[in-house]
Each structure stands twice: as structure tokens, then as C-alpha cells.
Amino acid sequence: MHTIKFLIKALCLGASLAATQAYAEVSKPLKVCAAENEMPYSNKAGEGFENKLAELVGSALGRKIVYVTWSDPRYYIRDSLDKGLCDLAIGVDKGDPRLLTTQAYYRSGYVFISRETDNLDLKNWDSDALRKAKRIAFVPETPAEVMLRAIGRYNDMFNYSHELVGFKSRRNEYIKYEPSKLVSEVSSGHAEVAALWGPSAARYVKASTTPLVMTVIPDDNVRADGQKVGSHYSSSMGVRKNDPTLLARLNKVIADNQSEITELLEKEGIPLVSEPDASDKS
Amino acid sequence: MRISKFTRTAVASAICSGALLTVSMPSQANKDLDRLSKEDNNWAMQTKDYSASHFSKMTQINTHNVQHLQPVWSFSTGVLNGHEGGPLVVDGIMYVHTPYPNNIFAIDLDEPDKILWEHKPKQSPAARAVACCDVVNRGLAYAPAGEGYPATIFQNQLDGHIVALNAKTGELLWKMENSDIAMGSTLTIAPFVAKDMVIVGSSGAELGVRGYATAYNIKDGKQAWRVYATGPDADIKLAKDFNSHNPHYGQFGLGLKTWEGDAWKIGGGTNWGWYAFDPDLDMLYYGSGNPAPWNETMRPGDNKWTMTIWGRDVNTGEAKFGYQKTPHDEWDYAGVNYMGLSEQLVDGKMTKLLTHPDRNGLVYTLNRENGDLVNAFKIDDTVNWVKKVDLKTGLPIRDPEFSTHMDHEAKGICPSAMGYHNQGIESYDPDKKLFFMGTNHICMDWEPFMLPYRAGQFFVGATLNMYPGPKGTLGQVKAMNSVTGKFEWEIKEKFAVWGGTTATAGDLVFYGTLDGHIKALDSRNGKELWKFKLPSGVIGHPITFGHKGKQYVAIYYGVGGWPGVGLVFDLQDPTAGLGAVGAFKELAHYTQQGGGVMVFALGY
Numbered sequence: 001m002h003t004i005k006f007l008i009k010a011l012c013l014g015a016s017l018a019a020t021q022a023y024a025e026v027s028k029p030l031k032v033c034a035a036e037n038e039m040p041y042s043n044k045a046g047e048g049f050e051n052k053l054a055e056l057v058g059s060a061l062g063r064k065i066v067y068v069t070w071s072d073p074r075y076y077i078r079d080s081l082d083k084g085l086c087d088l089a090i091g092v093d094k095g096d097p098r099l100l101t102t103q104a105y106y107r108s109g110y111v112f113i114s115r116e117t118d119n120l121d122l123k124n125w126d127s128d129a130l131r132k133a134k135r136i137a138f139v140p141e142t143p144a145e146v147m148l149r150a151i152g153r154y155n156d157m158f159n160y161s162h163e164l165v166g167f168k169s170r171r172n173e174y175i176k177y178e179p180s181k182l183v184s185e186v187s188s189g190h191a192e193v194a195a196l197w198g199p200s201a202a203r204y205v206k207a208s209t210t211p212l213v214m215t216v217i218p219d220d221n222v223r224a225d226g227q228k229v230g231s232h233y234s235s236s237m238g239v240r241k242n243d244p245t246l247l248a249r250l251n252k253v254i255a256d257n258q259s260e261i262t263e264l265l266e267k268e269g270i271p272l273v274s275e276p277d278a279s280d281k282s
Numbered sequence: 283m284r285i286s287k288f289t290r291t292a293v294a295s296a297i298c299s300g301a302l303l304t305v306s307m308p309s310q311a312n313k314d315l316d317r318l319s320k321e322d323n324n325w326a327m328q329t330k331d332y333s334a335s336h337f338s339k340m341t342q343i344n345t346h347n348v349q350h351l352q353p354v355w356s357f358s359t360g361v362l363n364g365h366e367g368g369p370l371v372v373d374g375i376m377y378v379h380t381p382y383p384n385n386i387f388a389i390d391l392d393e394p395d396k397i398l399w400e401h402k403p404k405q406s407p408a409a410r411a412v413a414c415c416d417v418v419n420r421g422l423a424y425a426p427a428g429e430g431y432p433a434t435i436f437q438n439q440l441d442g443h444i445v446a447l448n449a450k451t452g453e454l455l456w457k458m459e460n461s462d463i464a465m466g467s468t469l470t471i472a473p474f475v476a477k478d479m480v481i482v483g484s485s486g487a488e489l490g491v492r493g494y495a496t497a498y499n500i501k502d503g504k505q506a507w508r509v510y511a512t513g514p515d516a517d518i519k520l521a522k523d524f525n526s527h528n529p530h531y532g533q534f535g536l537g538l539k540t541w542e543g544d545a546w547k548i549g550g551g552t553n554w555g556w557y558a559f560d561p562d563l564d565m566l567y568y569g570s571g572n573p574a575p576w577n578e579t580m581r582p583g584d585n586k587w588t589m590t591i592w593g594r595d596v597n598t599g600e601a602k603f604g605y606q607k608t609p610h611d612e613w614d615y616a617g618v619n620y621m622g623l624s625e626q627l628v629d630g631k632m633t634k635l636l637t638h639p640d641r642n643g644l645v646y647t648l649n650r651e652n653g654d655l656v657n658a659f660k661i662d663d664t665v666n667w668v669k670k671v672d673l674k675t676g677l678p679i680r681d682p683e684f685s686t687h688m689d690h691e692a693k694g695i696c697p698s699a700m701g702y703h704n705q706g707i708e709s710y711d712p713d714k715k716l717f718f719m720g721t722n723h724i725c726m727d728w729e730p731f732m733l734p735y736r737a738g739q740f741f742v743g744a745t746l747n748m749y750p751g752p753k754g755t756l757g758q759v760k761a762m763n764s765v766t767g768k769f770e771w772e773i774k775e776k777f778a779v780w781g782g783t784t785a786t787a788g789d790l791v792f793y794g795t796l797d798g799h800i801k802a803l804d805s806r807n808g809k810e811l812w813k814f815k816l817p818s819g820v821i822g823h824p825i826t827f828g829h830k831g832k833q834y835v836a837i838y839y840g841v842g843g844w845p846g847v848g849l850v851f852d853l854q855d856p857t858a859g860l861g862a863v864g865a866f867k868e869l870a871h872y873t874q875q876g877g878g879v880m881v882f883a884l885g886y
Contacts, residue, residue, distance in 0.1 A: 074731065074733045074735075074741045075733075093734075093736050093737065098734075110737075141739055141740045142737070142738055143737075143738045152543070155544050158490040158574075158575075159465050159489055159490040159491070162466060162490065163464075163466065166412065167411075167414075169414065171576050171743050171860065172743050172745045172746055173743075173857060199737075200737075233737045233738060235736075
């Protein structure tokens with residue numbers, strides 16, 4: 001009789017201990033690795049759409065969001081996330097090999113941006129307008145650069161791509177390309193086209209007083225050697241490789257709140273494309 | 283090209299006022315400038331003379347009395363950035379120039395208390411913002427009066443213009459746009475007068491500016507010729523017998539063939555260093571700079587004709603020979619350094635030579651009539667990217683351990699991207715047959731990175747970490763024979779000897795140091811005989827001149843330039859300035875910014 005009582009007490013104690021532990025963990029703030037100044041994703045004032053997503057996640061998990069900010073995107077995973085200084089990156093590529101990534105919570109693509117009044121026919125990278133354009137604004141080392149090379153316009157745009165960052169040397173330092181500036185190059189008329197990652201440009205296209213057209217570039221581009229150049233990407237949240245617990249929680253948050261997430265992204269103006277079939281390699 | 287409205291007015295008034303002193307013979311001005319430069323009372327061009335000897339026959343100051351050198355007067359330019367080059371002295375007038383905003387002051391040596399005239403140009407402030415390595419200027423050029431023009435002072439402005447000023451009054455004669463600031467292309471090079479032309483180079487290789495050199499007519503600024511470093515032969519302007527003496531250097535079609543597709547259009551090869559001129563051969567010599575982009579994987583091929591020593595006909599710009607020193611550059615060894623002309627015995631025969639200490643750590647000596655390679659030896663035995671130069675083929679035999687490919691880290695590459703020699707003009711003593719050269723002894727680690735971000739975006743680059751070479755200091759001064767490659771003496775300097783040397787028949791060699799000394803060494807053995815601490819570090823060269831029977835030495839002070847970029851712009855990140863900030867972080871403990879000229883004479 002005493003044994004059973006003891007066992008019951010032990011079980012209850014054990015259960016409440018576990019519950020206390022679980023309670024202690026979820027009441028801890030959630031440390032989000034976020035950019036100090038990388039708009040439209042994130043900034044110190046919390047004005048980016050990934051800041052808003054972080055708040056959504058915090059609210060769903062019942063945890064306060066604390067930002068651990070980075071200024072150099074090249075090293076934040078190595079220097080902050082992997083070292084445990086922060087635990088969550090809101091927007092990374094699904095399947096980023098440096099992390100455990102959640103299911104994708106949206107998919108988008110690179111876009112062409114041009115002035116409505118110019119009425120440019122910009123179906124894809126073969127478009128005549130791209131062969132004729134004097135200036136195409138793009139971010140180096142993105143698929144847009146690969147395609148500019150493929151259509152033989154990279155050398156023509158080389159000097160202009162340096163002009164976009166005031167001719168500062170990018171060889172060994174992180175020099176940022178501001179999406180807002182690249183969009184304004186088009187709205188001001190200095191450039192005919194911009195080829196940018198849609199989510200990075202969306203809010204600036206929306207806010208432009210000069211009406212702009214933004215069209216998603218179809219995801220069927222190849223280089224000169226026939227290799228595919230992906231221009232649609234799925235975005236997930238990412239955590240350390242040794243943190244499957246947080247990963248599982250985040251997957252649940254996404255599953256439970258997908259429509260709210262989608263609404264947030266649509267409000268931003270991000271062009272959403274559907275996930276490829278499960279059979280697709282991309 | 284915009285032609286200044288001042289042109290006709292100025293020339294007309296010059297003629298009317300009888301300012302033209304010369305007989306109307308073609309290129310008389312050339313002979314006059316040559317003559318002026320050989321009078322040691324003058325320092326009539328940045329290079330001292332057309333051979334770039336930086337050598338004065340004056341002996342009033344010598345090894346026995348140099349310890350009595352004292353400052354006799356000084357002039358602050360009012361500008362704090364790096365002061366490269368040196369003043370000019372012609373017929374008793376000193377011409378002083380500054381870094382941006384590129385002011386010019388003329389001082390009459392009879393009345394050095396006053397400014398005779400000044401020129402303060404208004405430039406687009408965009409020029410400041412895009413200059414890569416401090417807003418330096420390598421100096422003025424002077425042309426004596428010629429057919430249709432008065433004595434003229436030329437200056438290249440940071441914003442890409444060349445201006446011609448009346449040397450007596452400072453009045454603007456004409457102004458031409460040589461480089462487009464909207465492309466990020468600035469001008470730091472000094473103009474160079476030869477015959478009735480003034481020659482200007484170009485900057486901005488890393489931005490895709492396709493390098494070119496241009497000759498303008500002195501009298502009206504009209505373009506006489508322009509030659510490019512890459513592209514079709516017609517643009518590069520190759521003579522019909524180009525490299526006929528050394529066909530293995532390469533001859534025709536290579537400005538296209540050694541590039542992939544139309545990559546030559548952004549190929550670089552700008553030249554912002556120094557020219558030399560042989561008035562008997564009518565040949566102009568200079569070096570073209572580095573290819574673009576910096577990432578060598580993006581430009582397979584030899585990348586001709588970047589990194590090339592040129593021998594061109596000064597009248598037409600046509601290249602008689604071109605020797606590429608560093609095919610397919612991987613280190614930023616921009617080939618624009620000075621060319622020193624000499625005549626020395628080679629295999630028993632008196633030969634006209636040019637000698638060129640390249641960024642890549644090799645000292646090249648060529649027959650300057652036909653481009654034959656006489657010697658190519660290491661300026662320091664620690665040079666390691668190359669084992670040696672095969673004198674038969676002219677090709678460097680590279681050591682792959684010290685290459686800078688994107689797929690491997692390399693440690694201890696010597697020289698660093700700053701080169702074992704940079705923009706300073708050196709000196710040649712024709713009696714001793716010795717070149718005196720200041721060097722940089724700086725090596726680097728190369729750490730490429732290719733880091734993924736998101737949505738298919740990568741960050742591709744390389745961190746350069748620079749530090750003193752194996753011998754422990756950042757600089758040296760050496761005396762060498764450029765034919766045999768033998769070193770007569772060498773001394774160590776704490777910091778890189780960036781600014782160049784001047785030698786005299788008084789057995790002296792003068793130079794300035796980054797931490798702010800002007801020094802005199804015994805040119806026979808390198809022994810330090812005199813030094814003086816200037817208000818700020820030196821990146822220019824000393825000059826020597828005479829006035830009313832007395833010999834003077836003068837030098838700019840004002841630290842800056844690439845080695846001083848951390849100090850000038852208050853940069854803390856060691857990787858800034860492409861690694862120069864890390865290499866020279868000690869400099870701030872020895873000197874701060876300044877700007878001016880200090881003039882010395884014997885104190886008795």
C-alpha cells in the first residue's frame with residue numbers, strides 16, 4: 001500500500017518536475033538572430049517583415065522575442081547561431097545545409113521591375129528589352145548575375161553594378177546592396193530594369209510613387225552550359241543542427257498559423273508562387 | 283570633350299604680349315624642356331629629367347657637410363591628405379601642388395615669404411567619394427613656352443580633368459575631360475610633357491575602366507592620340523613591326539584572344555604611375571596596370587595587354603614593343619611603376635636600357651630600343667609567387683603554393699598586393715652605375731570565401747591579411763646594379779619606403795619615411811648621415827635644386843596614400859584598405875596628418 005502511494009507520489013512529483021522544466025523553458029525569451037540593418041527583412045527598429053514574423057512566432061510560443069543582431073550576413077550563422085548566442089533565424093533557404101530548417105512557409109521568385117509607362121515586355125531573360133537596356137540594376141552574386149552573363153550583358157553592366165555601391169571595393173568587405181536604392185534606380189528612370197529577389201523589393205515597388213510593374217521571372221532558366229539557374233526559392237526558419245526540439249515547435253507554429261503568415265507576406269507585397277511537386281528536385 | 287573658352291583668348295593675348303620666346307620650330311619646346319631639366323638649378327619635371335634619373339650633379343651638399351643641413355623655410359599647403367610627388371622648380375619659381383582639392387601655389391624663390399599666384403579649382407565632390415586609396419595627386423608638369431603657347435603648368439584633377447595654366451600668372455588656358463567621374467574614374471597621375479604634347483594616363487581598373495593613355499596638344503588641348511591596354515589592335519595601336527624583335531612576347535590579336543568573349547571591355551590595364559622618354563629615339567615608356575575583375579576565375583587567359591612595359595613612338599602612340607610581366611595576374615601587382623632609363627654595358631656593348639621595379643617584386647631591365655629582356659631579378663630574395671623569370675621566354679615560373687585561387691588559402695605570399703615596390707620614383711647614379719630604391723617588405727595571407735546567404739545569393743571575396751615580411755621590418759633601401767642584379771648595399775626601414783629617392787653627385791641619396799623623417803644616406807655604403815623629423819610622414823620624393831649659388835633640398839610632408847589610409851580615414855578594421863590598415867596600424871603611433879613643403883640648406 002505504501003509502495004503504491006509512494007509510486008503515485010513519485011510519479012506526480014516526476015510529472016510536476018517535468019512540467020516545471022517545460023514551463024521554465026518556454027518562459028525563457030526566444031533569441032532571434034536578426035539583421036541590425038537589412039531592410040526590408042529586419043532592422044533595429046523592428047520595421048522589417050521578418051521582425052513581424054518573429055513577433056508572430058513569439059506570440060504563438062508564448063515567449064518574449066529578444067534580438068541578437070548581426071551587421072555582417074556572411075558570418076552570423078558561424079559566429080552567433082552556432083555559438084548559441086541566438087537560436088533562431090527567421091528567413092533562410094529551405095534545406096540550407098548549415099542548419100535544420102522547418103517546412104517552407106512561403107516560396108517566391110526573382111522578379112523584373114520596370115516602369116509601367118515604359119510598357120516593357122519582360123517575359124523572361126530572353127526578352128529584347130534586356131538586350132537593349134542601358135542599365136539593369138542587379139545584386140552581384142545572385143542568379144541575376146548568372147543570367148546577365150548568360151545573355152551576354154554582364155560586361156556592359158559591370159561598371160554600373162559598382163556605381164550602385166558608390167564604387168566601393170567589395171573584394172574583402174561586406175558592402176551592402178540596398179534593395180530600396182535599386183528599386184529607386186528604376187522609378188527615377190536611371191535604369192530601365194531591375195532584376196531582384198522579389199521579397200527584397202516588394203515593399204519598395206508597392207510604395208513607389210512612379211507606378212512600377214513587378215513580374216515573377218519563370219523558373220526555367222539555364223546557363224550557357226545548360227545548367228539550371230534556379231530563381232524560385234522556398235523560405236523556412238532555421239535552427240542549430242543540435243536543436244530538433246525547437247525545430248519541431250516551429251513546424252507546429254507554422255502549420256497552425258500558415259494563413260496568418262501568408263497574410264503578413266501578402267501585405268508586404270511579396271509575390272508568392274506555389275511549392276513544386278514532391279517529385280520535383282527543386 | 284569640352285574645349286575651354288579661355289583657349290583662344292589666352293593664346294591671342296600671349297602672342298600679343300610677346301610671351302612667346304621661341305623660334306617656330308616643331309617640338310622646340312621638347313628640346314627646351316630637356317635642356318631645362320639637365321640644369322641642376324631646376325627640377326623641371328617630376329622625374330627630374332626624361333630618363334627619370336632623380337640624380338643631380340650638384341656636389342655643394344655632400345657626405346662631408348650634409349649633417350649641417352637645416353630647414354630654411356617651409357610652406358603649409360592647407361590640405362591634410364597624403365602628399366605624393368614633389369614640387370617643381372623652374373627658373374627660380376617653385377610650383378607646389380596638393381592632394382584634392384588639387385590647389386597649386388607658385389612661389390618666387392627670391393621672395394619665398396609670399397605666394398606668387400595660386401589656383402584653387404572647383405571640383406565635383408563626387409571625386410572625393412569614389413577615390414579608392416586617399417585623394418592623392420602625383421604632381422604638376424611644366425612646359426616652356428612653345429609655338430603658339432606660353433610657359434604652361436599642367437595638372438590632372440581628381441575629378442578627371444586636365445588643366446593647363448599660364449606658368450607666370452596661373453591663368454587657366456584650357457581644360458579637358460580625360461576621365462569620367464560618373465564611371466568612378468578619377469585621376470591621380472601626374473601629366474607628362476614630351477614634344478608639343480602633354481600625356482595623361484587613367485585610373486579605375488577594378489571598376490571596369492578600360493585603361494588608356496592620351497596625348498593632348500599643349501597649345502589647345504586637342505587630342506593627338508589615345509591608346510588602350512586591351513581590345514582590338516587598332517585601339518591598342520600596335521606598330522606593324524610590334525615585338526618583331528621578340529615575337530615570343532606575343533604580337534597581334536592578343537588584346538582580344540587572351541580574354542574570354544568580350545571581357546576585354548572591362549579588362550582594366552589603367553596606368554597611373556610614371557612615364558619616361560628618350561628624345562633621341564622619340565620613344566615613350568610606361569607600364570599598364572592590373573586586369574579586372576580582381577577574381578582571376580572570372581577572366582581566364584593571359585589578359586593582354588595588362589601588366590605590360592610599353593615602348594611607344596611618342597608622335598603617334600604606336601607601340602614598338604610590349605612585354606607583359608605578369609600574365610593572368612592573381613595578386614593586384616599593378617604594373618604602373620616608374621621607368622628609369624640608363625646606358626650601361628651589356629655583354630661588352632653600350633646599350634640603351636630601361637629599368638623598372640614592378641609591384642610583383644622583380645626588377646626588370648630591358649633594351650629600350652627593341653624590348654629585349656636583359657635581366658629580371660628579385661628585389662628581395664623573399665619574393666615567392668615566382669621562382670624566377672625565364673629570360674629566354676620572358677615568362678615568370680610561378681610557384682602554385684603562393685597563387686591566389688578561390689579554392690585554397692595561401693599563407694605568406696610575398697609581395698602582398700601592395701607590392702614590394704609601389705609608386706615612388708627611384709634614382710640612378712650614372713658614375714656608380716647604381717639604382718637606389720626604397721622598397722616595401724610586406725607579405726600577405728590570402729583567405730578566399732564563398733559564403734551562401736539566401737535565395738541563391740553568395741558572398742564571394744577574399745580577405746587579405748598583410749604584415750611585415752620575413753626580415754621583420756616593413757621597408758628597405760637598397761643599392762643595386764640593374765644589369766647584373768647584384769646588390770651593393772641595403773638597409774632596413776621600420777616602415778615601407780613609399781615615396782622614392784633622389785641621389786646626388788655629392789655621394790648622397792635622400793628619401794622620406796612614412797613616420798616623417800627625411801634622411802640622407804651615403805650612397806656608397808648606405809650609412810645614415812643625416813635625418814630630420816618632419817611635421818608629418820612622407821609618401822612623396824625629395825628634390826634638390828639651386829638658387830643664387832646655393833643648393834637646396836625640399837620635400838613634401840603629409841602622410842596618407844594607400845599605406846596611410848587607416849590614419850587618414852580613421853579606419854580600425856584591419857581588413858579595410860584591402861588589408862593596408864592592418865599592415866600599418868603602428869603608423870599612428872609615430873605620425874599624424876599634415877601637409878606642406880620643407881626646404882633645407884646648409885646651415886653655414
